[in-house]
Amino acid sequence: MRLIVHDLTEEQAKEILPQDKDTTIIGDNGTIHHCIGCFGCWVKTPGQCVIRDNYGDMGELLSKCDELIFVSKCCYGGYSPFVKNVIDRGISYSHPYFTIRNGEMHHKRRYENHFRLSAFFYGSDITEQEKKTAEGLAHANARNLDCQTKKVYFAPTADAFRGEFE
């Protein structure tokens, strides 16, 4: 399954993102709650966020995907608040225990699946420094999720990504 997390409008999403049955699309319906840092998804309801809005099963969704794609406005060299919110709500994908990978401490895997991560950042005035930060961030995400980075794209508008997902 391919998982796409985006912050586009409904109309943009319909035009730009693939609409096939093997793709799960997570967009902003205005109801997401922010992560409250309770770690309940590790110690109360392991694998599942304790906040039961439409975004409480991100960890499980990540466990079922072989490709993860973020489509996000570039905010200060990172994801937009909505896309980051979805990412924050998905930490139950990982196990709370630590492990050492490539000499650094990271979380152990909870699941066995391996996926490829791509980040499509859009914004009309993304600076070179912001691009550098965003590239570093996407690679750091991949290290922490123990997956591979496929691509990190930048474009002035999200329209430029049309056709990139086929």
Add this chain to the structure above:
Amino acid sequence: MKIALINGSPKIKNSASGMLLDELKSLRSGDCITEYGFHTPALPSEMDLEAFAQQDAAVFALPLYVDGVPSHLLNCLCRLEQYFVKHPSNLTVYAIVNCGFFEGNQNRHALEIMKNWCARCGLKWGQGVGIGGGGMLTGLQSVPAGKGPRKNFSAAVRQLSEHITVGKSTEDIYVLPNVPRFAYKMGAKAEWRQQIKMNGLTEKDLFRKL
């Protein structure tokens, strides 16, 4: 000096960010300190943005969330950017980011995001502090600042405080906890085991797959 201390943790009480700011505050007894809690995606309702912009320094303390800034704080930063692009300020910004991992430099991307935010707002960047081993901080409240396992954390806060005094823009500093990495890793494991048992579950449940 007029200094704003901004707690960017979603936790209202008992956060590592709050503890680090408390330690910084204890070093700034002669200053006019204003404390802000950015615990939700909305700025505090009582926040006076004009007064905030007139501070000499703003120190953000936040937890690392998936290599970056927690989403609720990003919302607040976006709102502040809208203000600062219309109201230029001489504020110097400092940030302390703590993570549960051992290595403080895993906070570097979040610190870069804070720096990039400053650039968008036209604010001066002071310094970033990346703290590793943040998971043990709240368990050290009874340990005096600068002593034992708090030694490295306190030294970083003290260094930051000195740079705030002179308004210096300088290199970020990264802090390792002064306990061995294997001991920190084992301690964290014991803590998770204890927490899941307190919720009536077993260690095996920590490994639950859905």
